[in-house]
Amino acid sequence: MTVKTISIQENILNANDSLAAQIRTWLTENRVFAVNMMASPGAGKTSLIERTISGLSGKRRVAIINGDTTAASMDAERAQKVGALAIHVNTGGNCHLEAFMVRSALDALDLSGIDLLIVENVGNLVCPSGWDLGTHRRVLVASIPEGADKPYKYPSMYSGVSAVVINKVDLLPYVPFDMDYFRKGIEALNPNTAIFPLSCTTGEGVNAWLEWLERQMAFYAG
Amino acid sequence: MTVKTISIQENILNANDSLAAQIRTWLTENRVFAVNMMASPGAGKTSLIERTISGLSGKRRVAIINGDTTAASMDAERAQKVGALAIHVNTGGNCHLEAFMVRSALDALDLSGIDLLIVENVGNLVCPSGWDLGTHRRVLVASIPEGADKPYKYPSMYSGVSAVVINKVDLLPYVPFDMDYFRKGIEALNPNTAIFPLSCTTGEGVNAWLEWLERQMAFYAG
Numbered sequence: 001m002t003v004k005t006i007s008i009q010e011n012i013l014n015a016n017d018s019l020a021a022q023i024r025t026w027l028t029e030n031r032v033f034a035v036n037m038m039a040s041p042g043a044g045k046t047s048l049i050e051r052t053i054s055g056l057s058g059k060r061r062v063a064i065i066n067g068d069t070t071a072a073s074m075d076a077e078r079a080q081k082v083g084a085l086a087i088h089v090n091t092g093g094n095c096h097l098e099a100f101m102v103r104s105a106l107d108a109l110d111l112s113g114i115d116l117l118i119v120e121n122v123g124n125l126v127c128p129s130g131w132d133l134g135t136h137r138r139v140l141v142a143s144i145p146e147g148a149d150k151p152y153k154y155p156s157m158y159s160g161v162s163a164v165v166i167n168k169v170d171l172l173p174y175v176p177f178d179m180d181y182f183r184k185g186i187e188a189l190n191p192n193t194a195i196f197p198l199s200c201t202t203g204e205g206v207n208a209w210l211e212w213l214e215r216q217m218a219f220y221a222g
Numbered sequence: 223m224t225v226k227t228i229s230i231q232e233n234i235l236n237a238n239d240s241l242a243a244q245i246r247t248w249l250t251e252n253r254v255f256a257v258n259m260m261a262s263p264g265a266g267k268t269s270l271i272e273r274t275i276s277g278l279s280g281k282r283r284v285a286i287i288n289g290d291t292t293a294a295s296m297d298a299e300r301a302q303k304v305g306a307l308a309i310h311v312n313t314g315g316n317c318h319l320e321a322f323m324v325r326s327a328l329d330a331l332d333l334s335g336i337d338l339l340i341v342e343n344v345g346n347l348v349c350p351s352g353w354d355l356g357t358h359r360r361v362l363v364a365s366i367p368e369g370a371d372k373p374y375k376y377p378s379m380y381s382g383v384s385a386v387v388i389n390k391v392d393l394l395p396y397v398p399f400d401m402d403y404f405r406k407g408i409e410a411l412n413p414n415t416a417i418f419p420l421s422c423t424t425g426e427g428v429n430a431w432l433e434w435l436e437r438q439m440a441f442y443a444g
Contacts, residue, residue: 040262040263040264040345041262041347041368041372041375041376042262042365042367042368042369042372068375069348069375069376069378070375070376070377072374072375074371074374074375093348093378095317095346095348095349122348123262123347123348123375123376124317124346124347124348124349125263125345125346126291126315126317126344126345126346126349127317127346127348127349143264143367144367145264145365145366145367145390145393146263146264147264149296150263150264152294152296153263153290153291153292153294153296153345154263154291154292154345155292156291156315168367170396171367171393171396171397174392174393174396175393
């Protein structure tokens, strides 16, 4: 007699994906373009979000869902300070956001008039990769001091991303970083990913990133 | 009638802790001092390991267990190149090492004559925190470009560590970093943690770290 096996992890992922699909449909119908922004701790997600909100100011309205493992809400406060609608999600120690957490945050946000929703995931280069959050695009934020080997060492995270931002290029004179090796690692995993070298400190390169976002918003948010 | 609840996670953690205690006893009996080295991706664990092996060369023998989420074994190879006994553990996507993985690695390593075992955990500031690996000390490697807010944002990882290395101090002229705020965040979680600002690029500050390791080894490895 064969024993029936219940794959709990598989069922959880299926439930997550089905909720994520509902969220994506709802966002599309409401003309909100949504991005799942993922990165290692300290790569500069929050700084990029600040630059993005300021850069789109007067043209587009932005909302932020900020995931953290604790009650520390300083990132959401930074986004709010520069003019975005922001909400903080405490994952209670969980190492990634899941679709149900985004769904709860959406219940608490009024997205009318919002063009761009950035979901700032937990700072982590392993756990967020398998979890669809119902966004239209996944974006990875890397940074020069992390080193150029990261696409090779964290391939699950670097796979399936629509754009990679490589932040802190102002540190290139002081840190060894082989940009060609980094690009090749990304291109081997995703032939069509857009790569944006930029600095949130100096502002260099930020416009190309904003233009990419604008093209996505023109399609999804009108 | 009350329903019986089985706490799978709790049982897994108990099994891990019991195996970790066995590993620690075995290492102590064999006069090997062991460190669980944890960090965000790109903080410089492998560079610190290279500096440590070179700095102890001729005085102490070092072995490395290098945890990665994939088959990419470049970190273990770097350690081997500078003279350490090294083994690579592929966690198969798992976001942290567990005691049974260290146990398997120890079965494959001949530790006779080894004074220091460094277990290089998966680059991650969330998941490794709850898992005792059977080492004597937990060390966290942070880096200047990550920002001074990390002890406040990842308190589970910064709790219970015996030492914090703050790497890449050569970048202090180019990156805003409030060392006092960083130190206060660590001290609020662990009043007795040793903090070592250093640069694996220039070598500045590395000696104080080596002296700390030497004091631990004098106690455990003789």
